[in-house]
Amino acid sequence: MNAVEVNNIVKSYNRGKPQALRGLSFQVQPGELFGLIGPDGAGKTSLFRILTTLLLPDSGAATVLGYDTVKDYKIIRRLVGYMPGRFSLYQDLTVAENINFFATVFNTTVAENYHLIKDIYQQIEPFKHRKAGALSGGMKQKLALSCALIHKPQVLFLDEPTTGVDAVSRKEFWEMLKKLKNQGITILVSTPYMDEASLCDRVALVQHGTILDINTPQGIIQNFGKPLWSVRSNDIYRLLNDLRAHDATYSCYAFGETHHITLKEDDFPIDIIYQYLQSKRHESIEIQQIKPNIEDCFMALME
């Protein structure tokens, strides 16, 4: 049995407006760390809300642990953990009060499941008597995760848990997720950060309410299929226009301080591009073939 199964889910909020979800389907295996990667407005939150029984789909069906999200919502609510994107806890309650409250709501105690949250909670325990509102962004997320875990959920839904969190805390957060996965918890996590995709077992790339691709991060990269070149010169802005103007260019987009290009023909000699750029009076030109990452794949799939 799949931990989560989504079949052709359609959801629109207002008649006539574009649909938020346009027929999504995918499965998540038990014990998997599954990532939903996509920009803001792709439909990630809507999907999570349907799976956590907070919203009804217009059509299609979904099951969590074999239970229907519409019919069996009461059972699902007992079995899953959910951390919404804007979840901010009770700011005027202390760390300890927050976690005790959520433990009681889920019919358990902190002591009973302490082993589950130990690694995470230990980091914030020194601030036990501090109000949640006075915690840093990273610590807030750790507390929120502890609260979502306290009842030992079988499936954990994390909606953009690392948005607005600093790089160090993000890294720590993903390490925690890996540990939780090792304890057998199925985790669905959404994120707008492409670089986090490689930390998942499998990812679904989502855009405009549809799934562009589902695969392992390696699989997605392998499917890229074309040689990818990174190009830089002294005039980065003019370079973009010049590269796009060349007939052989298939795609070209800015990527940090370089531009990533693919060519229409895989065996097109790259020297010709080099000479073309020289003729355009670019200086200190560097062209090298690189391994594509998830963002390159995302850009390619969006075409």
Add this chain to the structure above:
Amino acid sequence: MKQFLAFVTKEFYHILRDRRTLFFMFGLPVVQILLFGFALSNEIKNASIAILDQSKDESTQALITRLDASRYFTIIKTLHHNNEIESVFRRGEVKLVVVFPANFRQELLHTNATQVQLVADATDTNTATTIANYAASIIRQYQDELLNEQKLPYTIRVENSMLYNPQLKSAYNFVPGVMAMILMLLSALMTSVAIVREKEMGTMEVLLVSPMQPLMVVFTKAIPYLVLSFVNVIIILILSVTLLEMPINGSLTLLLLECLLFIFTSLALGLLISSATHSQQVAMFISLVGLMLPTIIFSGFMFPIENMPKILQIISNAVPARWFYEIVKSIMIKGLGIDAIWRETLILLGMTVFFMGVATARFKVRLEG
């Protein structure tokens, strides 16, 4: 049960840690009672008046002494000429000028008829009418005493008897009104805002995805406000009895039970509002305009309902505070029992059941319908 307690404790934490809310909840009733009791009274006490006595005889002296001795008036000026009247009013020094014509006593005794002129500042119509009436009645009393010395046939004496409130204390009117207002404000506004805050903060989402009964989430939020409102009722009653010398003529138990019923009505309205709104501002706006305003206007404590146009009188029937006001007045002031107010009680009970029913039916176990 443990969950229930955890929720109620959490709610108390929210309230007790928010100093402003706390001040609002306990400061407001006290301030309102004190304001209405001492500052916003429409009783007249020690109004400044002036006298223009052109006769200066035994009778006018007697009258002036009586006016000055009454607790309604203080004579602050004696005028000597007619044209001074205008200027004392212009300067706003006095509210009333009493003018005695020349030969006052002589005309009274010999022609059996004389005049006193009462000139009042009618920029404030109510005050002007009231103090003119007070002055007239003092003068009439004097006249009655003079009459007793003579034998005159056919006299009609009007005897006023102010039932239930012989001293015409305004506290009798506004204490029940303020009570209705504060309970409405605390129970309905605070509850609805507290519930909507959970929606706004995103915590509602987490609570929905939990084994908790969704309705329980909402009802437990109402409990602390029920307790605090009831504490407020007791504070208001203590203040009214001790400071404003307001009696509780009827049964205290019945009064407290009726207050409890009205708190439930307000809580039901609060739940109804929270089920229809998603932001704290909207909830607050609806509570203030949709509940507070009708409570002030239609309960009858500021404006008598009998004086309203027919259509407004009909509308006033739908305002719970109107019935509560009626009930509290009957118990506290008239000292009546349940046999006199069962109709009002039933109406309130019906409203509560209705609002609670609609709120429950409208409650969503998901984020949207």
